[in-house]
Amino acid sequence: MSDHNREDVAISWSEESKEELSDLQQEILVTSRLNPEMNATDIASETGASESWVRKTLNEYEDDLEMEKETSSSGGSALGSLIMLPFKLIAVTFKFALWLVALPFKILAKILG
16 A cells, blocks of 8 residues: 555546545545556555456546646646746757667668678
């Protein structure tokens, strides 16, 4: 089990979804969020749910959970994505420049090689 407390997990559902979710389904989703390495069997064992119920719950609410994971990993807003954009562009440009510099040497190696 993860070192995080369940209270520390920031998972939000729409009011409609929350009304649809049972306590067990919420537990399944929280366990999945806290332990991304766990598979359905592990989550079932941890929560006391059947493996088929875990799979059904994850399949049904996976999109909501993934959207929340992406939001929380970017600092909770689109601002995090905007801040990281220049760094990502620099990294891609740098990788392209390295590839471009190495290209003549690769061609020469093929010709001589």
